Amino acid sequence: MRHTSTTSLRVVIVGGGFGGLYAARALGNQPVSVTLIDRRNFHLFQPLLYQVATGGLSPGDIASPLRAVLKKYANITVLMGTVTDIDAEKKRLVVHPPNAAPAEFISYDHLIIATGVQHHYFGNDHWRTVAPGLKTIEDALAIRRRIFLAFEKAEWTSDPARRLPLTTFVIVGGGPTGVELAGALGELTRFTLRRDFRNIQPPEARIVLVEAGERILPTYPAALSQKARKALERLGVEVLTGNMVTHIDDTGVQLRAASGETEIPSRTVLWAAGVTASSAAHWLAQKTGTPQDRAGRLMVQPDLSLPHHPEISVIGDLAHFRHQGNAPLPGTAPVAMQQGKYVARKILNSLRDKPTPPFRYRHKGNLAVIGRNQAVADFGTLQFSGFPAWLMWVFVHIAYLVEYDNKALVLFQWAVDYLTRKKGARLITEVGKPEEGKN
Amino acid sequence: MRHTSTTSLRVVIVGGGFGGLYAARALGNQPVSVTLIDRRNFHLFQPLLYQVATGGLSPGDIASPLRAVLKKYANITVLMGTVTDIDAEKKRLVVHPPNAAPAEFISYDHLIIATGVQHHYFGNDHWRTVAPGLKTIEDALAIRRRIFLAFEKAEWTSDPARRLPLTTFVIVGGGPTGVELAGALGELTRFTLRRDFRNIQPPEARIVLVEAGERILPTYPAALSQKARKALERLGVEVLTGNMVTHIDDTGVQLRAASGETEIPSRTVLWAAGVTASSAAHWLAQKTGTPQDRAGRLMVQPDLSLPHHPEISVIGDLAHFRHQGNAPLPGTAPVAMQQGKYVARKILNSLRDKPTPPFRYRHKGNLAVIGRNQAVADFGTLQFSGFPAWLMWVFVHIAYLVEYDNKALVLFQWAVDYLTRKKGARLITEVGKPEEGKN
Numbered sequence: 060m061r062h063t064s065t066t067s068l069r070v071v072i073v074g075g076g077f078g079g080l081y082a083a084r085a086l087g088n089q090p091v092s093v094t095l096i097d098r099r100n101f102h103l104f105q106p107l108l109y110q111v112a113t114g115g116l117s118p119g120d121i122a123s124p125l126r127a128v129l130k131k132y133a134n135i136t137v138l139m140g141t142v143t144d145i146d147a148e149k150k151r152l153v154v155h156p157p158n159a160a161p162a163e164f165i166s167y168d169h170l171i172i173a174t175g176v177q178h179h180y181f182g183n184d185h186w187r188t189v190a191p192g193l194k195t196i197e198d199a200l201a202i203r204r205r206i207f208l209a210f211e212k213a214e215w216t217s218d219p220a221r222r223l224p225l226t227t228f229v230i231v232g233g234g235p236t237g238v239e240l241a242g243a244l245g246e247l248t249r250f251t252l253r254r255d256f257r258n259i260q261p262p263e264a265r266i267v268l269v270e271a272g273e274r275i276l277p278t279y280p281a282a283l284s285q286k287a288r289k290a291l292e293r294l295g296v297e298v299l300t301g302n303m304v305t306h307i308d309d310t311g312v313q314l315r316a317a318s319g320e321t322e323i324p325s326r327t328v329l330w331a332a333g334v335t336a337s338s339a340a341h342w343l344a345q346k347t348g349t350p351q352d353r354a355g356r357l358m359v360q361p362d363l364s365l366p367h368h369p370e371i372s373v374i375g376d377l378a379h380f381r382h383q384g385n386a387p388l389p390g391t392a393p394v395a396m397q398q399g400k401y402v403a404r405k406i407l408n409s410l411r412d413k414p415t416p417p418f419r420y421r422h423k424g425n426l427a428v429i430g431r432n433q434a435v436a437d438f439g440t441l442q443f444s445g446f447p448a449w450l451m452w453v454f455v456h457i458a459y460l461v462e463y464d465n466k467a468l469v470l471f472q473w474a475v476d477y478l479t480r481k482k483g484a485r486l487i488t489e490v491g492k493p494e495e496g497k498n
Numbered sequence: 499m500r501h502t503s504t505t506s507l508r509v510v511i512v513g514g515g516f517g518g519l520y521a522a523r524a525l526g527n528q529p530v531s532v533t534l535i536d537r538r539n540f541h542l543f544q545p546l547l548y549q550v551a552t553g554g555l556s557p558g559d560i561a562s563p564l565r566a567v568l569k570k571y572a573n574i575t576v577l578m579g580t581v582t583d584i585d586a587e588k589k590r591l592v593v594h595p596p597n598a599a600p601a602e603f604i605s606y607d608h609l610i611i612a613t614g615v616q617h618h619y620f621g622n623d624h625w626r627t628v629a630p631g632l633k634t635i636e637d638a639l640a641i642r643r644r645i646f647l648a649f650e651k652a653e654w655t656s657d658p659a660r661r662l663p664l665t666t667f668v669i670v671g672g673g674p675t676g677v678e679l680a681g682a683l684g685e686l687t688r689f690t691l692r693r694d695f696r697n698i699q700p701p702e703a704r705i706v707l708v709e710a711g712e713r714i715l716p717t718y719p720a721a722l723s724q725k726a727r728k729a730l731e732r733l734g735v736e737v738l739t740g741n742m743v744t745h746i747d748d749t750g751v752q753l754r755a756a757s758g759e760t761e762i763p764s765r766t767v768l769w770a771a772g773v774t775a776s777s778a779a780h781w782l783a784q785k786t787g788t789p790q791d792r793a794g795r796l797m798v799q800p801d802l803s804l805p806h807h808p809e810i811s812v813i814g815d816l817a818h819f820r821h822q823g824n825a826p827l828p829g830t831a832p833v834a835m836q837q838g839k840y841v842a843r844k845i846l847n848s849l850r851d852k853p854t855p856p857f858r859y860r861h862k863g864n865l866a867v868i869g870r871n872q873a874v875a876d877f878g879t880l881q882f883s884g885f886p887a888w889l890m891w892v893f894v895h896i897a898y899l900v901e902y903d904n905k906a907l908v909l910f911q912w913a914v915d916y917l918t919r920k921k922g923a924r925l926i927t928e929v930g931k932p933e934e935g936k937n
Binding site for chain 1: 566
């Protein structure tokens with residue numbers, strides 16, 4: 060096919076997220092032939108997706124065309140397509156070009172799978188339509204549409220029984236995504252929309268963050284969880300820990316706690332609770348005999364390869380990697396980036412018959428943002444919150460954004476937002492899409 | 499209902515485009531009670547929509563939330579809803595709140611209709627799915643998706659018979675929108691995408707601008723039309739004047755000229771050829787007995803009111819206004835803005851029993867942009883092109899953008915684009931939407 064056959068090692072990377080992109084960059088202009096395949100034509104800066112969902116940034120601000128990011132590496136070919144199967148014997152993938160062209164085979168000498176995770180509704184897949192998650196640009200736009208449409212509808216009605224569910228927002232899941240969404244909604248309703256309506260008072264909107272565990276941000280030290288909770292409550296967010304969601308439909312959610320059951324009437328429920336391995340895990344496990352953990356992630360070797368398949372590496376959220384015998388590494392961008400660079404180095408070492416020691420994760424710290432001037436930072440012995448943590452969060456994110464794209468725009472927009480608390484990207488588009496249901 | 503009944507004059511404005519928005523602003527903080535109704539929650543800066551369609555700007559960059567723009571005027575209420583009918587006797591409108599709530603009546607003392615125009619396929623409505631027009635954000639995103647998807651598909655195929663239609667783009671209509679789209683496509687393929695692909699050469703893409711009349715930009719002086727044509731050709735655009743489109747499907751277009759018929763195989767055909775009055779014209783004409791012109795526009799009185807209905811004004815693209823006995827005013831933003839301000843002044847004068855002279859359009863000039871440093875400007879006796887016209891175009895557009903919103907972002911993005919020729923907002927979203935057809 061169109062791949063110029065060279066004598067150099069053919070590396071195929073599936074997925075252009077943090078793992079795949081950093082692997083590709085580390086292989087750029089090296090003596091290997093790289094093909095990066097992704098279903099989308101852009102890399103998504105997922106840590107800021109919640110800002111698209113709440114109208115602070117536009118999709119284009121956090122999406123970088125993969126071709127543009129990688130154009131300077133002549134040895135890298137980017138292909139938009141969906142990988143649906145593998146022939147591990149013949150070392151080739153089944154790839155579908157965009158929109159229904161016939162499938163093609165793509166051969167590899169080394170394969171890197173970095174397709175990440177998707178939402179998981181714990182066996183309640185029918186919740187998907189009423190409680191959208193936040194993984195893709197389309198997810199973020201659907202959430203943005205729901206949030207702003209709810210206020211538009213509320214402005215039309217004076218009946219509290221109809222208005223209250225419209226101005227009640229329930230976020231399920233107290234991890235970083237849920238906390239960031241709840242905080243952004245608090246800022247949106249308390250500040251941005253304060254004077255925008257004539258018949259409703261956006262600052263009176265009810266925002267509920269539901270967490271089944273005993274505290275939010277469970278991977279953080281308890282003291283920081285407590286600080287995050289207080290910061291959210293100052294923004295008017297109700298934090299309900301120890302509450303399990305037992306039912307969701309388009310009228311609201313039902314919760315079960317030790318103290319009993321509650322019902323929260325709400326027309327806007329957002330899902331930030333669980334993830335499961337992307338579909339690649341299934342065919343990869345099946346065709347290579349690799350064991351999976353309960354979330355479907357593939358159990359990788361110390362060098363991130365699959366058992367009996369040293370030529371296949373799995374990185375990022377899709378990999379279950381027991382770090383120095385401890386719990387598996389979390390599905391975060393720093394883990395994926397380090398793993399992407401590691402696998403690239405491993406491949407380049409193999410060209411020179413040089414051994415590569417097992418992957419070792421260097422933990423740099425955790426950051427979660429709640430709102431303007433409000434974040435929590437956990438750097439092991441060093442833990443802090445409030446403005447210093449927020450400032451650190453801003454700088455870390457800008458550094459990453461600038462690293463592979465001129466996203467100075469985001470910086471500029473943040474500066475404007477900071478000064479004015481405006482959120483300019485709150486347009487409602489695609490109204491009446493099928494997934495809206497009766498919302 | 500929710501409208502606080504006051505003793506002040508109730509002005510209802512339908513449509514938040516240039517006409518409606520400028521009418522609303524001129525009535526802001528005046529002794530009238532204003533309700534602005536729009537199907538969308540944002541004002542769209544349509545003159546830059548072609549930049550969203552070609553990946554230069556994000557939707558949020560050219561859309562301003564109506565509530566945010568008008569929040570400082572306590573006497574203005576913004577409602578998101580669709581107006582479907584009028585009771586001209588009882589002076590009230592039938593309005594549907596977003597998403598299927600029951601319709602409500604909204605009463606007015608003075609009504610301003612500014613709902614604009616929509617695409618017109620001259621009796622070939624089946625062309626709508628294969629040749630999208632450019633009026634809404636969704637239109638622009640659909641066009642953006644088609645353009646970038648075509649290149650992604652072309653990268654997969656080495657068969658020229660399949661590749662050529664994918665890298666051929668046909669724009670139907672040589673007015674300002676068609677010229678701007680063709681120019682932006684020329685820049686995109688010649689510069690932005692130049693090194694992005696490995697198997698295809700984007701600069702070799704074929705871009706065809708088809709115009710039925712004898713020259714493009716027919717409302718401009720002939721010398722400027724010629725300059726625009728030359729500038730487009732320098733960007734690699736083929737300009738086919740005197741060619742009528744007789745057929746469009748998802749394999750390409752058929753053209754008829756004096757010299758015979760041609761067929762252009764193309765998978766991406768864009769429509770910039772014709773407009774017709776929005777649906778409001780139908781019920782308004784029917785219920786008030788107002789005559790319409792061939793495009794469905796309402797024939798308005800010298801003060802922009804409807805015959806026998808001095809309390810109803812029609813402004814902007816929807817109005818057919820014979821200026822000083824000449825041809826009707828064109829459907830441009832300056833006409834709509836001046837008419838919006840005029841009607842507001844007329845209403846405020848009527849409160850003081852002060853007469854208002856008939857509407858008089860002050861023509862400031864026409865500007866059309868082709869590409870970087872390339873535009874044409876027609877200011878009557880003063881006509882110029884090239885860099886000075888382009889600079890003028892940039893300043894005029896920024897001045898308007900800044901006037902009602904802090905769209906310094908656009909300025910900043912333009913500066914970046916100008917220096918780097920990058921186009922950052924070229925993500926493909928919503929792949930596989932129903933309207934895509936087999937494309």
